Amino acid sequence: xxxxxxxxxxxxxxxxxxxxxxxxxxxxxxxxxxxxxxxxxxxxxxxxxxxxxxxxxxxxxxxxxxxxxxxxxxxxxxxxxxxxxxxxxxxxxxxxxxxxxxxxxxxxxxxxxxxxxxxxxxxxxxxxxxxxxxxxxxxxxxxxxxxxxxxxxxxxxxxxxxxxxxxxxxxxxxxxxxxxxxxxxxxxxxxxxxxxxxxxxxxxxxxxxxxxxxxxxxxxxxxxxxxxxxxxxxxxxxxxxxxxxxxxxxxxxxxxxxxxxxxxxxxxxxxxxxxxxxxxx
Numbered sequence: 001x002x003x004x005x006x007x008x009x010x011x012x013x014x015x016x017x018x019x020x021x022x023x024x025x026x027x028x029x030x031x032x033x034x035x036x037x038x039x040x041x042x043x044x045x046x047x048x049x050x051x052x053x054x055x056x057x058x059x060x061x062x063x064x065x066x067x068x069x070x071x072x073x074x075x076x077x078x079x080x081x082x083x084x085x086x087x088x089x090x091x092x093x094x095x096x097x098x099x100x101x102x103x104x105x106x107x108x109x110x111x112x113x114x115x116x117x118x119x120x121x122x123x124x125x126x127x128x129x130x131x132x133x134x135x136x137x138x139x140x141x142x143x144x145x146x147x148x149x150x151x152x153x154x155x156x157x158x159x160x161x162x163x164x165x166x167x168x169x170x171x172x173x174x175x176x177x178x179x180x181x182x183x184x185x186x187x188x189x190x191x192x193x194x195x196x197x198x199x200x201x202x203x204x205x206x207x208x209x210x211x212x213x214x215x216x217x218x219x220x221x222x223x224x225x226x227x228x229x230x231x232x233x234x235x236x237x238x239x240x241x242x243x244x245x246x247x248x249x250x251x252x253x254x255x256x257x258x259x260x261x262x263x264x265x266x267x268x269x270x271x272x273x274x275x276x277x278x279x280x281x
Contacts, residue, residue: 002131005028006029008026008059008061008088009024009029010063011062012024014067018069023061026059031049031095031206033051033100034049034097034099034100034178035049035097036049036097037056037094038093038094038095038096039091039092039094040093046093047057059077059090059091061088062085062086064088065082068080070083073220081260084279086225096174101139101151101175101178101179102150102151103142103151103152103153103183103271104152104175104176104181104182105117105152105153105182106155106158106182106183106184107184107187108186108203110155110157110187110192111185111186111224111225112185112254113154113155113186115255116142116154116183116185116254117153118141118223119257120264121141121142121160124193125208139151139152139154140152140153140154142268148223150267150268150271152183153175154280160204173210175208176207176214177214179217180218181270181271182218182220183219183221183222183263183267184221186200186221186222186223186232186238187224188223188225188234188235189224189228189230189231190230190234190236196234200241215230220247220266221238222250222251222254222263223235223239223250223253224253224260225253225255226251226258227253227258228253228265250262250263250266
């Protein structure tokens with residue numbers, strides 16, 4: 001059970017001797033960092049809560065009335081006038097959580113995203129040999145040297161049509177909007193029957209369909225499961241594709257650790273740009 005309606009405390013009535021009534025207490029809802037608040041009826045975005053302790057007023061309380069004593073003048077000692085005040089705001093709001101992460105790991109289901117995140121960080125996402133193992137995004141902190149770190153997000157797998165809601169669709173595409181960089185994981189395993197270059201292009205199409213800014217978000221492409229037999233030709237084709245387009249490429253295996261250190265150094269180096277504001281604390 002969860003609470004849907006919230007009411008701030010009612011103010012008290014004024015008393016004799018022209019005393020004001022006591023104001024009611026504010027009601028404060030605590031929400032996770034990354035919460036976007038909108039008016040449900042108009043769609044107006046009211047705020048984007050990205051800083052700890054950041055306040056946002058979504059509905060203002062009533063203003064108390066004023067009795068005739070407030071309108072006394074030197075020439076009118078008993079005015080027949082009063083102010084009834086103003087009722088408080090009522091509003092339906094919609095709250096949406098967009099995870100705050102420096103790096104997002106994207107790719108087809110079962111490409112090895114959760115295994116990669118578990119190897120690079122202390123996160124423990126669910127790992128299994130079937131599609132859509134990850135049903136909720138999970139965050140991990142990656143330590144890079146002494147005192148340096150970044151936040152990495154394991155995002156559920158995308159499939160063609162995700163931008164229209166297919167699979168887990170838009171529900172998780174929104175989390176990629178917060179990231180500064182994407183690790184695009186492409187499965188090199190020949191047993192999946194798919195072409196790695198076509199897989200890459202399919203995911204890129206979904207990013208572009210969802211948001212133009214996502215389509216140009218900086219990326220590092222990682223060919224996963226590079227330790228498996230029969231991946232050599234697939235790896236070479238994907239690597240050449242990336243080279244022709246100026247995209248960084250790494251062949252990795254999260255199981256054996258192959259290529260993980262170079263990948264980590266590359267990602268950390270790209271995040272050290274002057275304008276980077278890390279999400280990790």
